[in-house]
Amino acid sequence: DAKTTQPPSMDCAEGRAANLPCNHSTISGNEYVYWYRQIHSQGPQYIIHGLKNNETNEMASLIITEDRKSSTLILPHATLRDTAVYYCIVRVAGGTGNQFYFGTGTSLTVIP
């Protein structure tokens, strides 16, 4: 599985957009990019995933570069409840495994 690199921590002002980058320069053509977040002492929560097109849902937007070597998760209007550790994961679709290997993630702090 491809590895991901994320900044260890970021701050964002409440109400502003939070842009969380992820580098996955060794990603393969059949690997998806997933984003999860983990609020302290809870299980990870799914945010969004994509293959090569940009994706948007009610929680966030995912921007994947054309060469797929990096991506950015955008939380359009960050709130205090968005303070969490955000994980970017790449995973092969299909097959019987579909394991997730978590990296170190980015600890996002939303500041009032």
Place this chain on the structure above:
Amino acid sequence: GAVVSQHPSWVICKSGTSVKIECRSLDFQATTMFWYRQFPKQSLMLMATSNEGSKATYEQGVEKDKFLINHASLTLSTLTVTSAHPEDSSFYICSGKREYEQFFGPGTRLTVL
């Protein structure tokens, strides 16, 4: 969304005893479940992949005789930590796979005295 529960949410046990943690998919059938371990201020580490009706596949470095996994039904997987020691104290999290998604449980905090 799909819901995964874990029981217990926290447990304290004496060194040398065994502890069983249950992971249930409440509103979907999970032929595959995963078990993770997370130490304080660290990321989740995949321990094993559990497939219904077959033996679990363990990640390198995880002792299969110490961490017994049973996946007897499409909605239940159990992790038994045998002969627990203080170094096994951790946050154990399971997830259920539905299509290409993983839905995570709330975690179980294990403290071994």
